[in-house]
Amino acid sequence: MAEIGSQKKLPAGLYVVATPIGNLSDISERALEVLSGVDHIACEDTRVTAKLLTAKLIKKPLSPYHEHNGARERPKLLARIEAGERIALVSDAGTPLISDPGYKLVAEAQDAGLYVTSIPGACAAITALTLTGLPTDRFLFMGFPPNKSGARQSWFEAEAKTQASLVFYESTRRLPDCLADAAAVLREREVAVCRELTKKFEEVKRGTLADVAKWYADEGAPKGECVVVIGPPAHVADAGSGSDMDTEHLLEAALKHMSVKSAAAFVAEITGEKKKAIYARALELSGR
Template identity: 65%
Template sequence: MKPQQPPVDDVDAGNDPYDDVPSDGDIPPDEDGAEPSGSAFARKPPPGLHVVATPIGNAGDITLRALETLKGVDAIACEDTRVTAKLMARYQVRKPLLPYHEHNAARMRPQLLARIAAGEAIALVSDAGTPLISDPGYKLVREARDQGLHVTHLPGASATLTALVLAGLPSDRFLFAGFLPNKTGARRAALEELAPVRATLVLFESAQRLADLLADAAQVLGGREVAVARELTKLFEEVRRGTLPGLATHYAENGPPKGEVVVVIGPPLDAGGEEVDIDGLLRAALRTLSVRDAAATVAEASGAPRKQVYQRALEISKDDAD
């Protein structure tokens, strides 16, 4: 369903501290005699579309309610049956898997809606995390609601919210922008549109394009704070914080990190607030621009005097050349 894979999209059992999750036979019945949540004998959910969040990296993050629903539905619509099959096998969920992604959605959507209308319970999952975040699954939800069908959501893991929580940046207002365009010009144009937004920005990006994204963001957004999160919920989870120009330089010099990442960019710096890292901005800009253009870009982004910025750009350019 996604135009690109989400960050940490594989369920990595090797890094999972929940390897001792009990099997169905190990879970005692509830006191009232009903089967426990997640059991192999879970009651069938009501007819409708059940949007189910799945783990983003650590298989132990699936919820009991999600397991109960997945074991009770008639079928599970998923992006990649191979990915979903691994998670289902881990928890002994034996239900038909129906591929539903951007390439077949127009054809599959009427079939799924017809099955729901006929009284079936259909689950919708993504390869990892919460469905509809950075994917076109909303069309299925919209059409189901338009037809008066029951739709419910079982909340759970989300790379977007996990990264936001770990970033240590303002979280009272944030905007999720997904993947920005791959090409430099289009990416900078997208960043220009986001620049006036007075909120924290959350982006998805591949490791290979991370340095380019950060360099472009430094030129357009200035010296804002940023956090780069990778391998979320896994054994080697890492969150690196700094400024846009600083981390742009770090990843340009040290190469891309492992796995896909979530980038969390702080809101615009208030006037009179934190000091802008002019040198860092200039070094990031000079990677792709002439001295004159780099100085003009940084002066505009930072509000610093153009002549002073140009003089400093000359000094940095000369030092780097020596």
């Protein structure tokens, strides 16, 4: 198998290539080598990818691959790889498969025994997490929220007890309404809205859900693209690292100083998990 980055020809296969989320300088040397070395590039929007390739002096055949044509295009792309071609998969920005349908192509390529590799790089969700000042040891990426208020509130309600930071993408046009729904369900949690990441007007707006929701309600929808990060429930954020909040570790520590019943009650209160389940696990740990 040829080594990426060497002068050898790339092996036939599928190359999942991360592209910049804003600043074109963020593309890696390896990504440029792969895009230069493949036979064809499947992309979310050919116009967007063409701009990137033009800026980097790369000329390659492009074809659209997205949720609306994926079922039709997958067999064609797989057949090309089986015939010996090198195919790159890119999204409009960031890492493919993160909130897009590329995973189906990857799964079918792997099932067919074809070579699949990933060229890592920018990801808006991860970039946002590094800027928020909110806990990053445990997080849940949620994609895009529903468009309608009722469905959106149910969407937040389903993760209200999740012991992690919540990360999702949202249209700036819907941002004020989305934050209002989040505040109604999740109450006084911390939130950071990260907008135009890596671009000239990059901005991070932090505060409580209520305060940030009110700010955008007063100011109106901003321009650009954004990632929203909502901090975990207060008791999780206050506890520090994820290892401190691990139920198993908490129980083990509590059982050294408390009875099974007291330890279970204490850990259930700290984590917000059901006392019955915690008690059952405490019994197992104590050997009873």
